[in-house]
Amino acid sequence: MNILTAAQTRQLDQATIKEQHTTSTALMERAATALASWLLRHYPPQVAGEVLLLCGPGNNGGDGLALARLLFGADYAVRLALLPADKYSDDYQYNHHVLPKTIPVSELSAGALPSIQPGTLVVDALFGTGLTRPLTGQAAAVVAHLNESGARVVAVDMPSGLLADAPQPDPAAPVVRATHTVSFGLPKLAFLLPQNAEFVGEWHVEDIGLSANFIAQADTPWHLTQLPAATPRPDVALPRRTKFAYKNTFGHALLLAGSRGKVGAAVLAAGACLRGGVGLLTVAVPGCGYDIIQTTRPEAMCLADAQADFISALPATKPYQAIGIGPGLGQDVASRAVLEKLLRETQVPLVIDADALNMLGEHRDLLDLLPENTVLTPHIGEFARLTEKTKDDYHRLDLLRAFAQQHRCLVVLKGAYTAVAAPDGHVYFNTTGNPGMGTGGSGDVLTGLLLALRADQRLAPLLAVRLAVLAHGHAGDLAAADTGEAGLVAGDLVQHIGPALRQLE
Numbered sequence: 001m002n003i004l005t006a007a008q009t010r011q012l013d014q015a016t017i018k019e020q021h022t023t024s025t026a027l028m029e030r031a032a033t034a035l036a037s038w039l040l041r042h043y044p045p046q047v048a049g050e051v052l053l054l055c056g057p058g059n060n061g062g063d064g065l066a067l068a069r070l071l072f073g074a075d076y077a078v079r080l081a082l083l084p085a086d087k088y089s090d091d092y093q094y095n096h097h098v099l100p101k102t103i104p105v106s107e108l109s110a111g112a113l114p115s116i117q118p119g120t121l122v123v124d125a126l127f128g129t130g131l132t133r134p135l136t137g138q139a140a141a142v143v144a145h146l147n148e149s150g151a152r153v154v155a156v157d158m159p160s161g162l163l164a165d166a167p168q169p170d171p172a173a174p175v176v177r178a179t180h181t182v183s184f185g186l187p188k189l190a191f192l193l194p195q196n197a198e199f200v201g202e203w204h205v206e207d208i209g210l211s212a213n214f215i216a217q218a219d220t221p222w223h224l225t226q227l228p229a230a231t232p233r234p235d236v237a238l239p240r241r242t243k244f245a246y247k248n249t250f251g252h253a254l255l256l257a258g259s260r261g262k263v264g265a266a267v268l269a270a271g272a273c274l275r276g277g278v279g280l281l282t283v284a285v286p287g288c289g290y291d292i293i294q295t296t297r298p299e300a301m302c303l304a305d306a307q308a309d310f311i312s313a314l315p316a317t318k319p320y321q322a323i324g325i326g327p328g329l330g331q332d333v334a335s336r337a338v339l340e341k342l343l344r345e346t347q348v349p350l351v352i353d354a355d356a357l358n359m360l361g362e363h364r365d366l367l368d369l370l371p372e373n374t375v376l377t378p379h380i381g382e383f384a385r386l387t388e389k390t391k392d393d394y395h396r397l398d399l400l401r402a403f404a405q406q407h408r409c410l411v412v413l414k415g416a417y418t419a420v421a422a423p424d425g426h427v428y429f430n431t432t433g434n435p436g437m438g439t440g441g442s443g444d445v446l447t448g449l450l451l452a453l454r455a456d457q458r459l460a461p462l463l464a465v466r467l468a469v470l471a472h473g474h475a476g477d478l479a480a481a482d483t484g485e486a487g488l489v490a491g492d493l494v495q496h497i498g499p500a501l502r503q504l505e
């Protein structure tokens with residue numbers, strides 16, 4: 001699914017109105033109805049207590065006014081506080097006009113802020129996508145007051161003060177710290193970035209029938225990868241295996257991994273590659289890893305390096321459809337020479353992770369040798385070593401796109417909402433996974449799974465990478481349902497890859 005820019009989000013309601021022969025007032029009613037239904041599910045009247053709605057002068061405030069009317073009709077105790085302005089949007093004015101007269105209404109001003117007890121449920125309908133500049137004056141005073149109150153805050157569409165797809169021009173200007181943000185149709189780019197988590201809280205998307213055609217056709221570099229069950233138009237799907245498929249169809253992969261004390265990384269990546277459906281797997285490890293791999297992964301073939309503690313020689317690369325290098329590799333100069341030789345000699349699809357990425361960071365001239373569509377899997381720290389220290393998350397996204405374009409590679413920038421950047425500059429945010437996956441070895445599992453899907457002869461490079469990242473996160477979610485997030489270990493991810501992939505077919 002596409003993620004729209006802020007400008008496209010503003011065009012979306014016009015496109016919807018035109019396409020569906022409806023009116024902006026009717027669209028606002030849909031938005032308010034969706035919000036009321038969300039509140040009924042999450043904060044029914046007896047849990048909510050009195051609801052305070054803060055409304056700005058535009059359509060975000062209009063949503064708040066319409067919501068107040070609907071909540072009032074659903075037996076909530078509601079109170080409104082309105083931000084005065086020179087001009088109000090038409091739909092704001094309409095919803096102000098039809099507001100039941102019995103709802104208490106006050107005017108917000110810096111000198112007379114409403115009292116907000118800790119725990120009060122506040123709806124933030126001050127500003128949404130129409131925000132054009134940092135909050136100042138009265139609006140800033142209201143937001144600062146709200147943030148200090150200890151209230152539970154549900155933000156309408158956006159936490160007020162946050163921009164939908166750009167960094168804050170004035171980091172000192174206040175932004176609402178919402179408990180929940182309920183948005184319409186699709187999430188905003190801002191929701192996917194770690195720097196905004198403290199403002200957005202938990203986000204939710206409510207379907208209000210916005211033009212699916214406009215969303216699908218929008219020219220945007222940002223996209224979401226979702227589970228097939230979560231969307232009427234699945235982004236990605238794993239093709240089913242045909243009756244006469246043979247192990248060559250699924251490819252022969254080579255994994256170069258492990259060093260003394262880090263052979264576990266090779267075991268985890270090998271397990272993930274096997275569970276990821278590879279046809280054949282050969283694992284190259286230092287001498288100390290031979291018995292370990294042969295014992296823990298009898299399905300894999302094993303090549304032992306002449307060196308006991310680290311990999312010092314590149315095996316023949318001819319028979320393989322994909323090669324992975326990096327998990328637990330260590331940083332010995334001999335292992336770096338192996339990486340360099342691999343880059344110079346082969347055009348086989350590569351997956352490069354962990355220590356191998358750090359080697360590239362230290363010897364950036366090697367980046368020019370990357371075969372097209374090589375997959376790199378840095379976390380934020382490793383990405384900084386490959387590029388530069390970033391100012392903020394938007395700057396990092398700029399660097400990410402530029403890097404993938406310049407080196408014609410696929411970059412998997414790992415984290416919550418792992419971002420996959422393609423050589424054409426498009427970025428796909430993953431929606432599966434959970435904080436339980438912040439545990440040693442999770443990245444090794446991803447490398448093994450990527451290797452399996454890159455070896456699969458049926459899958460185009462980008463599809464293979466998006467599927468692997470989606471399945472990895474889904475395996476994490478299935479595992480966490482068994483073990484809880486704290487109890488999750490990387491080996492659990494390997495166990496859940498099979499069921500995760502089955503749900504992507």
Ligand SMILES: NC(=O)C1=CN([C@@H]2O[C@H](COP(=O)(O)OP(=O)(O)OC[C@H]3O[C@@H](n4cnc5c(N)ncnc54)[C@H](O)[C@@H]3O)[C@@H](O)[C@H]2O)[C@@H](O)CC1
Pocket residue numbers: 009010012013014027028031056057058059060061062063087089126127128129130131132133134135136139156157158184210
């Ligand atoms: N996109 C859609 O399809 C829909 C949008 N709706 C709502 O409409 C909202 C967008 O409405 P608007 O475009 O009217 O914009 P907003 O209501 O977000 O804000 C616009 C108003 O705020 C003022 N303003 C902007 N920045 C300011 C600042 N820093 N300080 C003080 N005033 C400032 C503007 O002059 C204008 O009066 C969405 O966020 C959503 O809540 C929904 O009603 C229905 C569907």
Ligand SMILES: Nc1ncnc2c1ncn2[C@@H]1O[C@H](COP(=O)(O)OP(=O)(O)O)[C@@H](O)[C@H]1O
Pocket residue numbers: 379414415416417418432433434435436437438439440441442443444445446472473
């Ligand atoms: N909060 C989170 N939500 C979703 N996925 C996460 C979260 N934290 C970590 N992960 C995933 O877990 C993996 C961790 O990889 P990495 O940082 O390389 O760990 P390691 O080096 O220990 O294996 C990545 O795929 C990342 O996306």
Ligand SMILES: [K+]
Pocket residue numbers: 060124125126127128155156157158159160
């Ligand atoms: K808002």
